[in-house]
Amino acid sequence: MHSTGIIESFFLIFTGAAVFASAALYTRQPLLVAYIAVGCLLGPYGLALVSDQDLLSEIAEIGIIFLLFLVGLDLPPGKLKDMAGEGLLTALVTTLVFFLIGYSLMTAFGFTNTEAIVTGVAVTFSSTILGIKLLPTTVLHHRHVGEIVIALLLIQDLVAILALVLLAGYGETVDETLESLSTVLIALPLLTLGAMLGVRYLLLPLIARFDAFHEFIFLLALGWCLGLATIGSFLGLTFEIGAFVAGVSLATSPISQYIAEALRPLRDFFLVLFFFSVGANLNLALLMQVLLPTLFLAMALIAVKPGTFALALRLQKEPAGTGWEAGFRLGQMSEFSLLVSYVALGAGLLSVEAAHVIQGATVLTLVVSSYIVIFRYPSPIALSARLRRD
Numbered sequence: 001m002h003s004t005g006i007i008e009s010f011f012l013i014f015t016g017a018a019v020f021a022s023a024a025l026y027t028r029q030p031l032l033v034a035y036i037a038v039g040c041l042l043g044p045y046g047l048a049l050v051s052d053q054d055l056l057s058e059i060a061e062i063g064i065i066f067l068l069f070l071v072g073l074d075l076p077p078g079k080l081k082d083m084a085g086e087g088l089l090t091a092l093v094t095t096l097v098f099f100l101i102g103y104s105l106m107t108a109f110g111f112t113n114t115e116a117i118v119t120g121v122a123v124t125f126s127s128t129i130l131g132i133k134l135l136p137t138t139v140l141h142h143r144h145v146g147e148i149v150i151a152l153l154l155i156q157d158l159v160a161i162l163a164l165v166l167l168a169g170y171g172e173t174v175d176e177t178l179e180s181l182s183t184v185l186i187a188l189p190l191l192t193l194g195a196m197l198g199v200r201y202l203l204l205p206l207i208a209r210f211d212a213f214h215e216f217i218f219l220l221a222l223g224w225c226l227g228l229a230t231i232g233s234f235l236g237l238t239f240e241i242g243a244f245v246a247g248v249s250l251a252t253s254p255i256s257q258y259i260a261e262a263l264r265p266l267r268d269f270f271l272v273l274f275f276f277s278v279g280a281n282l283n284l285a286l287l288m289q290v291l292l293p294t295l296f297l298a299m300a301l302i303a304v305k306p307g308t309f310a311l312a313l314r315l316q317k318e319p320a321g322t323g324w325e326a327g328f329r330l331g332q333m334s335e336f337s338l339l340v341s342y343v344a345l346g347a348g349l350l351s352v353e354a355a356h357v358i359q360g361a362t363v364l365t366l367v368v369s370s371y372i373v374i375f376r377y378p379s380p381i382a383l384s385a386r387l388r389r390d
Helices: 006-026 031-042 053-073 077-082 086-108 113-122 128-133 144-168 174-210 214-234 239-251 256-280 284-289 291-315 320-329 335-346 352-376
Strands: none
Touching: 006 031, 006 256, 031 256, 031 352, 053 128, 053 144, 053 214, 053 239, 053 256, 053 335, 086 113, 086 144, 086 291, 113 335, 113 352, 128 144, 128 335, 128 352, 144 239, 144 320, 144 335, 174 214, 174 239, 214 239, 214 256, 239 256, 256 352, 284 291, 284 352, 291 320, 291 352, 320 352, 335 352
16 A cells, blocks of 8 residues: 655645634534544544554654743743742642542543553643633733633643653663653753753844844744754653753743744644644544543543632632633643653553543543533634634
8 A cells, every 4th residue: 555655644634624624614613623533534543544653643742842842931930930829729729639530530440550640640631722722812811810721721731741751750660760760850950951051142142143034033943942852852851841941941031922923823733733643543443442431531521620620719719700711711631631641651651541541531521622612701713703802
């Protein structure tokens, strides 16, 4: 059988995404659903028109790399300090609740203790992509509920990075794990220090000298992101952690928001690829074998997450309406859940079946949550003209 090359693959992915997106808009469905659906159709478990597993995994990884770089760009130390009050307490309380739900359900369905722990960690995160993409940029983004959503997402992102660091240090034996963790604990501060010095003595002087050339700023940011990602991988971390450090190191610079805006079209390009790869990697036959735990996990999180966030925020003296809106906007699993499952599967911490429970539940919660938000709250893609805000 003829092997599909990268040009043919991109043609199929983006043409298919355009067709499905058009159908989604005509029928008033979230575009996220279209991207996942075209991945299921064209991927190795569908028509197998795009069947190169290495290409699909690299597509997903590049999408996450740019996402984490942009998350890091929005995390200057001052903002971290501002989030340390109400947002931190709410995030920690809800994280514990969601972990217990994931752990208990996986244990009840006979999965191993390790698989239950990894699943418990994976379900604690909400989707940064969906949460921010469904915030109206000119209205909610600067209102209190928008601040709550973004603060909680950023705290969860930090927890996700910590989880990835721990997974990166996992080995088959206790000695290997301790050795790997030691390497990580040395490599992460070393990479962070090197990045900060690089920004101060290399990037900022170059930006100050050539800031009139927007193309150069774009290329410099791109090179910095991918360069730190590669160095992070070389030091025994992951590409994603390296990209996150690259973003954080630039976050204190006045140019950070300009870079974030300049890279958004590129991020959207890779997010289409990322969600395509999510759909393409779903083995529907295997998913049917673990359908019951997948459905129970997804339904439990959809039912519990909004109320848990609302209650935690109510205890912090937030109005009930604000708490419920923030809860529904955060009421799904995350792209980090997928990343944790991929990394844990590669490290031997998850069986293929357990990984598919996480991945299937993630897709279900992303889809259902997006429907709830666009039907009930203001967003750029709301179905009602009354709720459509940009």
